[in-house]
Structures are given as C-alpha cells and as structure tokens.
Amino acid sequence: MTGAALHVVKAGLLTTVQDLGRYGHQASGVPVAGPMDTFSHRLANQLAGNAIDAATLEVTLIGPDLIVEADTTMAIAGAQFEVTCDDRPVGLGASFAVTRGQRLKFGRIVQGARAYIAVAGGIQTPPMLGSRATHLVSHMGGLNGRALQSGDRVPIGNNPRPRPVRKSVGLTLPSKGRALLRVMPGPQADWFQADALRAIASVSFRISPQSNRMGYRLQGPPLVRSREDELISEPLGIGAIQVPAAGEPILLMADRQTAGGYPKIGYVIAADLPMAGQLAPGDFIEFHVCTHHEAVTALIARERQLLRYADLKDVP
Amino acid sequence: MLLVELEPAIDPVVNERAILLASRLRDRNARGVRDIAPGYCTLGVHYDPLQTDLAALEQAIEREFAALASLEAVAARSAIEIPVNYGGEHGPDLAAVATHAGCSTAEVIKRHSERTYRVYMLGFVPGFAYMGRVDPSIAAPRHRVPRERVRAGSVGIAGLQTGVYPVESPGGWQLIGHTTTIMFDPGRDKPSLLAAGDVVRFVPVGHR
Numbered sequence: 001m002t003g004a005a006l007h008v009v010k011a012g013l014l015t016t017v018q019d020l021g022r023y024g025h026q027a028s029g030v031p032v033a034g035p036m037d038t039f040s041h042r043l044a045n046q047l048a049g050n051a052i053d054a055a056t057l058e059v060t061l062i063g064p065d066l067i068v069e070a071d072t073t074m075a076i077a078g079a080q081f082e083v084t085c086d087d088r089p090v091g092l093g094a095s096f097a098v099t100r101g102q103r104l105k106f107g108r109i110v111q112g113a114r115a116y117i118a119v120a121g122g123i124q125t126p127p128m129l130g131s132r133a134t135h136l137v138s139h140m141g142g143l144n145g146r147a148l149q150s151g152d153r154v155p156i157g158n159n160p161r162p163r164p165v166r167k168s169v170g171l172t173l174p175s176k177g178r179a180l181l182r183v184m185p186g187p188q189a190d191w192f193q194a195d196a197l198r199a200i201a202s203v204s205f206r207i208s209p210q211s212n213r214m215g216y217r218l219q220g221p222p223l224v225r226s227r228e229d230e231l232i233s234e235p236l237g238i239g240a241i242q243v244p245a246a247g248e249p250i251l252l253m254a255d256r257q258t259a260g261g262y263p264k265i266g267y268v269i270a271a272d273l274p275m276a277g278q279l280a281p282g283d284f285i286e287f288h289v290c291t292h293h294e295a296v297t298a299l300i301a302r303e304r305q306l307l308r309y310a311d312l313k314d315v316p
Numbered sequence: 317m318l319l320v321e322l323e324p325a326i327d328p329v330v331n332e333r334a335i336l337l338a339s340r341l342r343d344r345n346a347r348g349v350r351d352i353a354p355g356y357c358t359l360g361v362h363y364d365p366l367q368t369d370l371a372a373l374e375q376a377i378e379r380e381f382a383a384l385a386s387l388e389a390v391a392a393r394s395a396i397e398i399p400v401n402y403g404g405e406h407g408p409d410l411a412a413v414a415t416h417a418g419c420s421t422a423e424v425i426k427r428h429s430e431r432t433y434r435v436y437m438l439g440f441v442p443g444f445a446y447m448g449r450v451d452p453s454i455a456a457p458r459h460r461v462p463r464e465r466v467r468a469g470s471v472g473i474a475g476l477q478t479g480v481y482p483v484e485s486p487g488g489w490q491l492i493g494h495t496t497t498i499m500f501d502p503g504r505d506k507p508s509l510l511a512a513g514d515v516v517r518f519v520p521v522g523h524r
Contacts, residue, residue: 023350027338027438028438028443029438128502129507137485138441140442187319187321232326234319234358235358237319258353258438259438259439296365299366
C-alpha cells in the first residue's frame with residue numbers, strides 16, 4: 001500500500017473505521033454500523049476540516065498507538081483519554097498539527113468509553129456498498145471487515161486546506177459511569193404490564209459484560225409481558241429497547257441487525273444516543289420517559305452545539 | 317425509525333403491499349429519508365429527524381398506502397432456482413427432520429423441493445431471506461441451542477420458514493442441505509441474489 005497512512009503499532013482494545021453508516025441496503029439485510037457516538041464522530045471531523053461523513057477511527061476503552069506517516073491535521077473527540085503526540089500531551093476537542101513520523105499514543109481513559117480520531121482528508125479504506133463503516137459480524141467495510149491489528153497501515157487522505165479549530169465544547173460525558181437516557185414508547189409498549197415503561201424509568205440497569213457494538217444487555221428487574229404472542233419479525237432502528245422472553249432488555253446500538261422478532265418497549269431518543277455510545281459494560285443507565293416535543297427540542301439543542309464548528313458548506 | 321404497521325399477518329398479499337409501499341416511497345425520494353426496509357407486514361422508514369418533516373412523511377405514507385388498498389392478489393413471478401445437495405454432510409439434520417415428520421429422508425427432500433417459496437423479507441445477516449411457507453408436515457422447530465457455526469450455503473428449516481445461510485454464522489435452523497449458489501456478494505451489481513417478493517424453488521442435485 002502506498003500513500004499516506006497511519007501505521008498501527010498497537011491497535012488498542014477495539015479500534016474500527018467508521019463513517020455515518022451503510023444506509024440504503026437494509027432491505028437486503030445489510031446492517032448500518034457507523035459510530036456508537038455520532039456526535040463526537042462528527043465533531044472530530046469538523047475540527048479536522050472534514051465533511052461530517054468522512055471516516056474516522058473509533059477507539060474503545062483502550063486506545064491505540066499510531067505512527068502518523070504524513071504531515072497532517074488531526075483531532076480527537078468523545079471519551080476523555082490521556083493522549084500524547086511524541087510524549088507531549090494532546091488536547092482533546094481541538095485540532096492539532098502532526099508532522100510525518102510523529103507517534104500518537106493513547107494512555108489512560110478518564111471518562112466515557114469511545115473516542116474518535118479524525119485525520120484531515122479522512123480515513124481512506126475502500127468503501128463497500130457506499131460506506132467505509134466497519135460491521136464486525138458481517139466482516140464488511142473498514143480494513144478488511146475487521147478491527148485494526150498491530151502492523152496495519154490505514155490509508156489516509158490529504159486535505160490541502162484544513163480548517164483547524166482550536167477549541168470546542170464536546171459531548172457531556174457520563175458521570176461516574178451513570179447516564180440518564182430519555183425514552184419514548186416503542187411499537188409494542190402495550191405488550192407489557194401496565195406502566196412497564198414508567199417502571200423501567202424508576203430503576204437503574206447495569207450494562208452486562210455480554211454487550212458490544214450490536215447492543216447492550218441490561219441487567220435489572222425483568223420486564224413482565226402481558227401478551228405472550230410471537231411477534232412477527234420487523235425492521236429495527238437504533239436505540240430500540242427490545243425485550244426477549246427472559247425479560248432482560250437489550251438496547252440496540254450501531255451494529256444491530258436490520259430486523260428482529262422481540263417486542264420493543266421503548267426507544268432512546270436520537271439526542272441521547274451519543275451519550276449511550278459513551279457507556280461501557282458495568283456502567284448504569286436510568287431511563288426517563290419524555291414527549292416527542294422534548295425529544296425534538298433536545299435534538300435541536302444538540303445540533304446547535306455542533307453547528308458552531310461547522311464549515312458553512314455542511315450546513316443544511 | 318418510523319415503523320409502518322399493516323395487518324399483523326404472514327400473508328403474501330399483506331407482504332406484497334408492504335413491498336410495493338416501500339418501492340413507492342423510495343420513488344418519492346423524500347428529503348431526509350435514508351433507507352426503507354419492508355418486513356413481513358411492516359415497513360421501517362429510517363429518516364434523519366433534522367432533515368425530515370415527519371408530519372408530511374406520515375401523510376405521504378397514508379396516501380401511498382391508500383393507493384395500494386385495492387391490491388387483492390399477488391402477480392405470478394417466475395421462480396429463481398437454487399440447486400441443493402440434500403442430506404449427509406450437506407444437511408446434518410435431514411434425518412432428524414424425517415423423524416419429526418415420520419417419513420423417509422427422500423420424502424422430506426421431495427416435500428421441500430416440490431413447492432415454491434415466497435421471499436417475505438431479508439434480515440439477520442446480509443442476504444438472508446426468510447421464505448415460506450414450508451409443508452407443515454416437515455416444519456421442524458429450530459434447535460433449542462443454536463450451532464455456533466453454520467457454514468455458508470446451508471439450507472435450513474425453522475417451523476414454516478426455510479432459508480439459506482449466506483455467510484458462516486451462528487444458527488439454530490434444522491440444516492437439511494447445502495447450495496453452492498452465492499447468496500450475497502457486495503461486489504456484484506445486485507449484491508443480494510434474493511429480494512423480498514421473489515419466488516424460489518429448491519432443486520435437488522447429486523442424489524446418491
């Protein structure tokens with residue numbers, strides 16, 4: 001492979017290439033994938049002067065150690081890690097210049113779970129069905145359909161005119177491993193005992209170790225169904241809270257399947273999905289039922305926050 | 317995602333309406349709509365909430381659905397043939413399905429391959445088509461504990477459904493055969509061999 005690249009010295013726990021996702025093929029069963037925290041992915045891109053749909057690296061809990069084989073501009077947003085560039089601390093949520101051969105090293109994680117590394121010009125692995133997003137289970141996109149490994153060279157683009165931003169306000173990260181996520185009733189909310197949705201809002205759920213980019217298994221009091229019918233498989237969206245027969249809910253995340261047959265009691269609103277993406281196994285979730293109006297207001301507020309760093313050509 | 321619900325039934329006409337509704341909505345190319353995927357009797361409309369006028373989208377769905385209400389039968393389609401090696405190493409559960417049905421393995425092969433199947437929807441993994449409806453006499457339930465690995469091309473039965481595993485994956489269906497047909501290839505113009513609404517016939521090959 002020739003051209004500019006990131007040389008992977010250590011890959012970290014789970015580092016994948018992600019863009020905004022592989023939309024347009026769910027009718028063929030192709031999952032969307034994409035960032036767990038789209039807000040921080042977009043912010044990192046904007047700070048590096050990229051379009052918001054450029055591919056970034058999603059870093060999970062233990063970050064990578066990379067040699068940057070180009071003069072470029074980079075930015076890191078999302079979870080708070082201790083990061084150094086040639087042993088000098090790197091400020092997160094701001095762009096920084098890197099010269100060829102410098103070593104970007106992730107250290108301890110302080111808060112959150114996932115950070116996004118954007119490089120001016122974007123990660124340039126070959127797109128598959130219109131997207132570079134890695135879907136681990138179906139081995140699609142990213143670098144050969146898998147997470148990065150030590151020794152990999154990840155191709156990057158070049159951006160002749162990066163538009164560096166020195167400082168930004170990032171996502172509010174979960175505090176002490178707890179997050180409050182707002183939910184609205186799902187299509188089968190009435191399949192559960194009366195007030196089940198209110199009931200899930202009165203307890204906290206622990207994210208089980210059997211959780212991943214497909215979804216979070218939530219440990220808490222089992223949700224009791226009032227209807228025992230088999231649901232006919234139907235399309236699934238991100239943020240849906242589905243409840244298998246055993247009553248332990250699963251919050252569906254970026255790598256979810258396109259369809260499923262478990263009833264869905266509710267779904268997390270779009271504005272709170274980035275916060276959900278900053279959680280890890282062992283963290284706690286509390287749900288709060290909200291109205292459609294609150295959901296829209298929250299999303300607009302979130303977008304205003306991003307708009308401040310947007311290149312005008314990206315503004316709809 | 318906006319979930320559009322038709323009558324809750326596994327029925328070719330309801331399914332055809334869902335597929336046609338998906339197609340008509342795609343043709344509208346509405347702003348903010350990223351993806352439309354039909355299910356058995358539902359439709360998932362994936363949209364960007366910031367770019368979409370939700371009320372207008374809902375009205376458009378109502379209008380398009382009303383235009384489809386007169387559909388009462390599904391037009392005949394020619395069958396896509398999938399060659400299958402039944403039994404032995406290709407179909408490790410064929411004997412168990414025969415026991416379930418109380419007939420010979422040859423009879424299971426005959427009953428599975430003598431009818432055509434409708435593709436109701438795709439899901440689970442890229443290119444996995446849920447097809448029906450299987451002859452009730454051979455409709456063996458799925459395994460209580462799924463296999464960790466089912467090889468790509470395996471042909472299975474789960475109750476009244478049948479399907480082909482496009483890639484190696486975990487799976488709980490009763491495996492009765494195997495096909496060398498490539499069900500999904502992202503490099504092809506049409507990556508998935510099958511689409512919702514297609515008609516499929518399994519053709520036995522290599523009898524021993």
